[in-house]
Amino acid sequence: MSSPSGTVLTGGSSCRMASWTAQRCRSTSPERSQESNYGYDPFGLGKKPEDFAKYQAYELIHARWAMLGAAGAVIPEACNKFGANCGPEAVWFKTGALLLDGNTLSYFGNSIPINLVVAVIAEVVLVGGAEYYRIINGLDLEDKLHPGGPFDPLGLASDPDQAAILKVKEIKNGRLAMFSMLAFFIQAYVTGEGPVENLAKHLSDPFGNNLLTVISGAAERTPSL
Template sequence: MALAIGRSFTFQPCSLFSNKGVDKTSPVGKYSWLGSDAAAARAGVTQRRRQISVAAQQRPTWLPGLDPPPYLDGTLAGDFGFDPLGLAEDPKSLRWYVQAELVHSRFAMLGVLGILVTDLLRVTGLSKIPVWYEAGAAKYEFANTGTLIIVQLLLMGFAETKRYMDFVSPGSQAKEGSFFGLEASLEGLEPGYPGGPLLNPLGLAKDIKNAHDWKLKEIKNGRLAMVAILGIFVQASVTHVGPIDNLVEHLSNPWHKTIIQTLASSTS
């Protein structure tokens, strides 16, 4: 029996309950009582959710077997689901935290490199430079301390202001006339990833949208550098020497000059 509704279509009540030819074990068969189109749509949603759930379980997390928070979906470089304090729940805050981590990572990498190189030059006697934590108190012949501080504030303040403005309005700092006609030399790729021949002379990751591997390598090295710089701060506070001095002392007697003995002797 068919009931005609207007002239557009016919409605067959028995079709709602007719499951002939439908595999009840399939996603469509499970929802066949909704009708073929609704069942297919419902089955598609269920399948997509299942795929997302499987992908979330398969992606690496900071603790194996841990379910990452739903707002950390793995799309960010270095996202391993670590957010015990829930700081990234707000999308706006998450954008800022990503940029803050990038900047801290880059400063940490530069800091570790600078400390190790200058400490190596000092220990080997190639240069008479002070240990890194006393370098700020040293007097330099080419400029006095006040001049150096003012120049650093001006240069870093200008760079950080430009970076913040680009974060607030992506691409605004690449517009013509925004940097004395030198915009093409900087050519920002996206917030946090400047480019151009000055800041990206090797031309790495020009297609920043598809540079996930490069971003992942940078953030991993940056996080390692932040842990390393913290370790350097702690060893300087405990031993009052540079990291190369500590390494040389350890290598001179590896079984008795370790971090355990060093901490024990410093507290006694």
């Protein structure tokens, strides 16, 4: 987890920093009381309270999707690289191309009978339906962004102080995940490879495969789609 100064924190120091941040947030103005908000708003997007609440929701939702997306981009490719059978194309930007070509997905040797039409309909119905239900507050939740209750089956946020710490951790890790997804997009475009393959090549030859060699064109590029 990153601190306000950008230092990476681990273990007990991470918990202490999150606790300090949560306490500091609760003791400041209403806008600054939000999790991991340090008042850095050079474009003034959050000056109006209604705009602040809207952008806070946008950020948190995108952060959660980014965390899921980052895991989904790395895990299948890593499993494939280290012996698991996640299909011939477990790289995140090539998986969708299989559906565009009329093929089916295959994970751990099992074919999944799904095509592009079914995938789109399922996403629209499930994700769109859940998002609509959240917007209209169908469950009558006091906090639509952190509902708790059935959405916290392990009771991790049952204690208010612990909940404040977890909220800070969530948004900070979500911000890192959004930057990670941006890096994955750029990597795919520039190198034609997934993040795991990029990392493996860099570790095998740090001086021959790095940002500078890629920019200069010295590193070998894999043709993309």
